[in-house]
Amino acid sequence: MITFEGDxxxxxxxxxxIEQLLPHKGKMVLLSRVTGYSLExxxxxxxxxITKDSIFYEEGLDGIPSWSGFEIMAQSISTMSxxxxxxxxxxxxxxxxxxxxxQNLKASVPVLKNNTTIQMKVKEEYKSDDVFCYNCAxxxxxxxxxxxxxxxITVMEMKDMASFLGGLQESNK
Numbered sequence: 001m002i003t004f005e006g007d008x009x010x011x012x013x014x015x016x017x018i019e020q021l022l023p024h025k026g027k028m029v030l031l032s033r034v035t036g037y038s039l040e041x042x043x044x045x046x047x048x049x050i051t052k053d054s055i056f057y058e059e060g061l062d063g064i065p066s067w068s069g070f071e072i073m074a075q076s077i078s079t080m081s082x083x084x085x086x087x088x089x090x091x092x093x094x095x096x097x098x099x100x101x102x103q104n105l106k107a108s109v110p111v112l113k114n115n116t117t118i119q120m121k122v123k124e125e126y127k128s129d130d131v132f133c134y135n136c137a138x139x140x141x142x143x144x145x146x147x148x149x150x151x152x153i154t155v156m157e158m159k160d161m162a163s164f165l166g167g168l169q170e171s172n173k
Contacts, residue, residue, distance in 0.1 A: 021083065022075060023078075030048055031048055044079060044080040051114065056068040066138075069107070081132075096158050102151055102153055104151060117142045118138055119141070119142040122134050122135070122136045
């Protein structure tokens with residue numbers, strides 16, 4: 001259970017707290033910090049410090065391929081979802097979800113370099129029941145004005161992933 005003073009998540013959240021908000025652990029956590037969010041328009045700004053320990057790190061590139069940015073942006077979405085749950089007193093913030101689609105992924109750079117801090121800005125475009133669509137932008141360096149990677153990500157929140165996966169297994173028999 002996650003507790004914050006007054007059930008308000010601070011605007012700046014470091015990785016140790018993010019690990020409590022996400023269903024991911026260890027190297028699978030692809031965010032270093034939250035630097036701000038808005039409950040009014042369901043938007044969030046996050047950062048990720050790229051190191052040689054990054055799960056997508058490729059030695060030959062000395063960084064991570066820019067296409068992997070969609071997964072980092074998806075974790076920003078998951079973190080925003082968890083913050084909304086905390087704000088509405090739903091303590092089980094780490095709710096799993098699935099990516100339904102990644103549309104119009106555009107990258108102006110092939111690699112996000114080692115020892116840089118990238119910034120993600122994600123804003124909810126629409127939602128329908130448990131399906132959400134977000135406009136996402138990834139900046140090669142925190143503070144850049146022009147995004148290096150942009151996409152639209154549609155996700156579905158899963159209240160009971162085990163039942164969903166069990167149903168898939170049954171339908172494949």
